[in-house]
Amino acid sequence: MPHPEIPQRNSMAVSCSSSSSSILGSAKSLACFHTSNLAPQRTASARSRLQSIKMRSAPAAPGESKKTVWVWTENRQVMTAAVERGWNTFLFGSKDVGKDWSSTARIHPLFIDGLEIFDEGNQKVATISEISSPSELQLIQPDNVEVQNTVIHFRGDWQVIPAENIVAAFQGCAGTVLAVSTNSTEAQVFLEALEQGLNGVVLKVEDMDDIIKLKDYFDRRNEAKSQLQLTKATVSKVEVVGMGDRVCVDLCSIMRPGEGLLVGSYARGMFLVHSECLETNYIASRPFRVNAGPVHAYVTVPGDKTSYLSELQSGREVIVVDQNGLWRTSIVGRVKIESRPLILVEAKENSGNGTYSIFLQNAETVALIGPDRGSGGRTAIPVTSLKVGDEVLVRKQGGARHTGIEIQEFIVEK
Numbered sequence: 001m002p003h004p005e006i007p008q009r010n011s012m013a014v015s016c017s018s019s020s021s022s023i024l025g026s027a028k029s030l031a032c033f034h035t036s037n038l039a040p041q042r043t044a045s046a047r048s049r050l051q052s053i054k055m056r057s058a059p060a061a062p063g064e065s066k067k068t069v070w071v072w073t074e075n076r077q078v079m080t081a082a083v084e085r086g087w088n089t090f091l092f093g094s095k096d097v098g099k100d101w102s103s104t105a106r107i108h109p110l111f112i113d114g115l116e117i118f119d120e121g122n123q124k125v126a127t128i129s130e131i132s133s134p135s136e137l138q139l140i141q142p143d144n145v146e147v148q149n150t151v152i153h154f155r156g157d158w159q160v161i162p163a164e165n166i167v168a169a170f171q172g173c174a175g176t177v178l179a180v181s182t183n184s185t186e187a188q189v190f191l192e193a194l195e196q197g198l199n200g201v202v203l204k205v206e207d208m209d210d211i212i213k214l215k216d217y218f219d220r221r222n223e224a225k226s227q228l229q230l231t232k233a234t235v236s237k238v239e240v241v242g243m244g245d246r247v248c249v250d251l252c253s254i255m256r257p258g259e260g261l262l263v264g265s266y267a268r269g270m271f272l273v274h275s276e277c278l279e280t281n282y283i284a285s286r287p288f289r290v291n292a293g294p295v296h297a298y299v300t301v302p303g304d305k306t307s308y309l310s311e312l313q314s315g316r317e318v319i320v321v322d323q324n325g326l327w328r329t330s331i332v333g334r335v336k337i338e339s340r341p342l343i344l345v346e347a348k349e350n351s352g353n354g355t356y357s358i359f360l361q362n363a364e365t366v367a368l369i370g371p372d373r374g375s376g377g378r379t380a381i382p383v384t385s386l387k388v389g390d391e392v393l394v395r396k397q398g399g400a401r402h403t404g405i406e407i408q409e410f411i412v413e414k
Helices: 020-026 044-051 077-082 093-104 134-137 163-170 185-196 206-223
Strands: 029-032 066-075 089-092 109-113 116-118 124-131 149-154 177-182 200-204 233-250 258-268 271-272 290-294 300-303 305-308 317-322 328-351 356-360 367-369 378-384 391-396
Touching: 020 093, 044 367, 066 077, 066 089, 066 177, 066 206, 066 391, 077 206, 089 093, 116 200, 124 134, 134 163, 163 185, 177 185, 185 200, 185 206, 200 206, 233 317, 233 356, 258 290, 258 305, 271 290, 290 356, 300 378, 317 356, 328 391
Parallel strands: 066 200, 089 109, 124 149, 149 177, 177 200
Antiparallel strands: 029 066, 029 089, 109 116, 116 124, 233 290, 233 328, 233 391, 258 271, 258 300, 258 317, 258 356, 271 367, 271 391, 300 305, 317 328, 328 356, 367 378
């Protein structure tokens, strides 16, 4: 199932984080990923000024608040990478530097003065709060500050205060809170902690790869709120075929009943293979595992791509799909390849002429997912009881693939 939706906030984050001496001592830049609506009590003139720095961002799913991401850098390549992705609001230590950077690209500048940030009209739009301990975190009250936009800057190692504690401290507050992050992975932790995360992050980097990685993260995040179209297919063949090297995929997250991985022998169609979240007479529940099939099989991964099961390893990402087509990404924790008896399953599409194939381990813990038949029907059908005529769910897709990417090319798979 997808992660719980993030409650909508009606706020705008315009703040920066740094010690005042380091900010004033050199020219810094900050690229704004997204700004939402201003706090209600601001004046109309303030709203007018701040609305001028709004930027394009990837659309959020209904009911989910858009996250604010700023990139803080002294590197023009990082600035260029941000602008190319539509992020064109930057923060500077002086107006002279802002004018210089404005000559390189069309941007909207903001300026730092001490621990405050101002727009071109000299309207204060943000405050900066520096912390180094849990006790200092408790002293920050975003609801009581003038502009209701706060960036948390960590003196030293931010991990002395777990991200979960930081998010919990600001849950329910009216203001917008961002945390300074020094790489894209750290930023994702702040955006996802406690399933809601902070309102945003300030990405303080000098390497444009972090810009690219964080943008890819947002792209995947938005894609995961969509649904994949699954099709009913009728089993036409079930045959025991002998031994083969099968792959168990152990994930770093728990799967629920009705969830699994999309796997298949042919790129044109993938079966929804159920996780081992259901207990059997012989083995306890392992809700993190999918006994996915042999080494040659395709598995669907983020970006509308496929990978061979044999290529998966710790740290790779796959997509977890439920029987309604809702999906999310998950990290692979471990892959186990062992020789096991296999069974061949073929199915024909109910509404077309497509024929699909998959090999699976011949064990009762391995199951395919069928259409939802209500409280009285089976959702997961163990392959040991699968028979001709049973309905299962498949994902239709283009038949030709090159390095996992769908291409337009004549191909025959059989």
